[in-house]
Amino acid sequence: MTEPLLAVDNLHTHFETRDRTVHAVNGVSFDVEPGEVVGIVGESGSGKSVTARSIMRLESPGEIVDGSIRYRGEELTTATDEEIRRLRGQDTSMVFQDPMTTLNPVFTVSEQIVESLKVHENPDRQPLREYLRIPLLHDRTDWAEKRDRVVELMSEVGIPNPGERLDAYPHEFSGGMRQRAMLAIALASEPDLLIADEPTTALDVTIQAQILQILADLREERDMSVVLITHDIGVVSAVCDRVIVMYGGEVMETGTTEQILTEPRHPYTQALLECMPQRTKRKEPLETIEGQVPDRLGEVDGCPFASRCGYAQERCRDGPMPVSDCGDGQRAKCCALDRVPDPTREAVGVEGSR
Numbered sequence: 001m002t003e004p005l006l007a008v009d010n011l012h013t014h015f016e017t018r019d020r021t022v023h024a025v026n027g028v029s030f031d032v033e034p035g036e037v038v039g040i041v042g043e044s045g046s047g048k049s050v051t052a053r054s055i056m057r058l059e060s061p062g063e064i065v066d067g068s069i070r071y072r073g074e075e076l077t078t079a080t081d082e083e084i085r086r087l088r089g090q091d092t093s094m095v096f097q098d099p100m101t102t103l104n105p106v107f108t109v110s111e112q113i114v115e116s117l118k119v120h121e122n123p124d125r126q127p128l129r130e131y132l133r134i135p136l137l138h139d140r141t142d143w144a145e146k147r148d149r150v151v152e153l154m155s156e157v158g159i160p161n162p163g164e165r166l167d168a169y170p171h172e173f174s175g176g177m178r179q180r181a182m183l184a185i186a187l188a189s190e191p192d193l194l195i196a197d198e199p200t201t202a203l204d205v206t207i208q209a210q211i212l213q214i215l216a217d218l219r220e221e222r223d224m225s226v227v228l229i230t231h232d233i234g235v236v237s238a239v240c241d242r243v244i245v246m247y248g249g250e251v252m253e254t255g256t257t258e259q260i261l262t263e264p265r266h267p268y269t270q271a272l273l274e275c276m277p278q279r280t281k282r283k284e285p286l287e288t289i290e291g292q293v294p295d296r297l298g299e300v301d302g303c304p305f306a307s308r309c310g311y312a313q314e315r316c317r318d319g320p321m322p323v324s325d326c327g328d329g330q331r332a333k334c335c336a337l338d339r340v341p342d343p344t345r346e347a348v349g350v351e352g353s354r
């Protein structure tokens with residue numbers, strides 16, 4: 001069997017706060033194959049961003065305390081700073097929800113794309129502390145030779161008339177254009193894996209659809225893998241091949257996008273789907289999941305969703321939950337599956353459930 005591009009295995013990332021340890025990521029495992037788009041979905045606070053940042057080794061002030069992250073078979077949890085710089089400069093890129101906090105306001109967008117091209121050529125230019133802020137340009141000598149590539153990248157991400165926008169600063173771009181600019185910067189390093197953390201959350205639905213289409217096109221054209229993080233399960237249906245549903249720092253369910261959207265087995269996935277605006281009739285109030293995401297992550301015995309779950313019973317509050325194989329690669333971490341309605345059986349009118 002060939003090695004996946006990315007293999008996350010039993011990852012635990014903790015934050016030490018003044019009075020306790022936050023188990024933000026609590027035993028997360030998943031793979032990403034070359035050219036695959038994997039969505040990580042869950043409510044706010046479920047551990048999606050910390051998982052993504054741990055993969056990029058940007059978990060600080062958190063700490064990876066257990067588990068493994070392998071990229072092309074290379075272990076990242078024990079990698080040196082130099083190896084991590086090389087990974088970020090040449091193999092993986094990340095885009096964040098708010099481009100304004102990542103773009104440097106005092107340099108033009110095109111200069112920042114050039115900087116990313118230079119980091120790709122020489123990853124040692126990129127000290128860790130500079131990663132989240134685009135490093136200052138010390139010289140502009142390569143500008144002329146890089147100009148054509150910048151125009152190409154800007155047009156690839158749908159920035160209209162890129163040749164006329166080379167002198168534009170981030171504040172002269174709209175929100176959607178800034179997110180495209182961030183994508184161009186991320187793509188300049190020709191990554192095989194792009195991690196996009198809520199890239200469309202701040203955008204209106206039309207622009208959101210355009211950015212998702214760009215991601216889908218890029219995957220086709222570049223055979224790039226994407227990990228797309230979103231709290232909106234509707235977004236995953238647009239581009240993802242596979243979906244990982246997270247809650248309370250743990251993976252609740254995984255499956256193909258079709259399995260998750262049409263045959264969800266875990267009560268949490270079913271509840272998330274019921275809350276989708278697309279599934280609510282017009283004029284009816286939006287559904288919500290009762291209760292709150294647990295704030296004492298990792299300190300609850302049993303399933304973190306048990307306190308909000310309509311199917312929970314005594315054994316759900318005791319010990320680690322089993323992961324059940326639901327068939328065709330779909331897996332759910334739940335000990336009450338025999339009580340949860342099975343949408344596949346309901347659809348054909350079969351009594352009872354698996």
Ligand SMILES: Nc1ncnc2c1ncn2[C@@H]1O[C@H](COP(=O)(O)OP(=O)(O)OP(=O)(O)O)[C@@H](O)[C@H]1O
Nearest residue numbers: 015022024043044045046047048049050051061297
């Ligand atoms: N610097 C930090 N110090 C302490 N706890 C943190 C820190 N960063 C994140 N956490 C905690 O880790 C948990 C997971 O956070 P994370 O940001 O990964 O959630 P998320 O699913 O991405 O939600 P959101 O979409 O709101 O970012 C949360 O309980 C959060 O409060």
